[in-house]
Amino acid sequence: MTELDLRGFRILPGYLDKGVQEALVSDLRDVVGAAPLFSPMTPMGRKMSVRMTSAGRYGWISDTKGYRYSETHPNGQAWPAIPPTVLNVWRALVSDARAPDCCLINYYGEGARMGLHQDRDEADFTWPVLSISLGDEGLLRIGNLARGGSTVSHWLRSGDVVVMGGDARLVHHGVDKIRFGSSSLLNGGGRINLTCRVVD
Numbered sequence: 001m002t003e004l005d006l007r008g009f010r011i012l013p014g015y016l017d018k019g020v021q022e023a024l025v026s027d028l029r030d031v032v033g034a035a036p037l038f039s040p041m042t043p044m045g046r047k048m049s050v051r052m053t054s055a056g057r058y059g060w061i062s063d064t065k066g067y068r069y070s071e072t073h074p075n076g077q078a079w080p081a082i083p084p085t086v087l088n089v090w091r092a093l094v095s096d097a098r099a100p101d102c103c104l105i106n107y108y109g110e111g112a113r114m115g116l117h118q119d120r121d122e123a124d125f126t127w128p129v130l131s132i133s134l135g136d137e138g139l140l141r142i143g144n145l146a147r148g149g150s151t152v153s154h155w156l157r158s159g160d161v162v163v164m165g166g167d168a169r170l171v172h173h174g175v176d177k178i179r180f181g182s183s184s185l186l187n188g189g190g191r192i193n194l195t196c197r198v199v200d
């Protein structure tokens with residue numbers, strides 16, 4: 001398998017075969033059944049186009065009080081456990097020593113996007129963020145440690161995995177757009193991105 005290094009992000013195209021992708025989607029259906037997707041508001045009061053939920057001890061939430069991790073879903077309930085199918089990918093690529101305590105699930109429907117940002121709400125940046133893409137293709141944009149400057153873009157496809165760690169742990173990134181309907185993995189189309197994080 002050819003592995004790519006884009007500004008320190010380790011990109012593993014096609015890392016997960018179709019069978020594993022389907023198993024992940026099946027487990028995620030259970031997670032979303034227990035912890036429904038919601039549309040977060042930015043601290044500025046704008047609705048994000050991506051819908052989200054989480055699994056694990058912590059989930060990532062955003063509302064007018066700001067971005068943060070929470071031990072409960074906005075509906076007040078604890079998040080469901082991270083499925084073993086997800087933990088297996090982390091174990092294979094990141095660590096046997098410690099498991100992630102958050103798996104953020106992002107769902108991109110038609111027209112959804114995510115602006116350039118850093119993942120910096122975790123306590124210890126020596127742990128990488130592991131990202132898994134499922135379903136429709138998404139155009140990842142990668143910038144720099146500081147805000148601004150040039151960017152590079154790369155289409156992520158279903159089964160691709162990205163490790164954002166080391167010196168690149170705080171590199172800005174975002175998803176400009178998806179190619180809605182480009183994959184048949186998810187009934188009804190769209191893109192799911194999972195990011196596994198060590199929060200505390």
Ligand SMILES: O=C(O)CCC(=O)C(=O)O
Binds near residue numbers: 106131133156173193
């Ligand atoms: O959807 C993606 O590929 C990236 C998601 C992301 O950057 C995040 O959830 O922080």
Ligand SMILES: [Fe+2]
Binds near residue numbers: 117118119
């Ligand atoms: Fe991110």
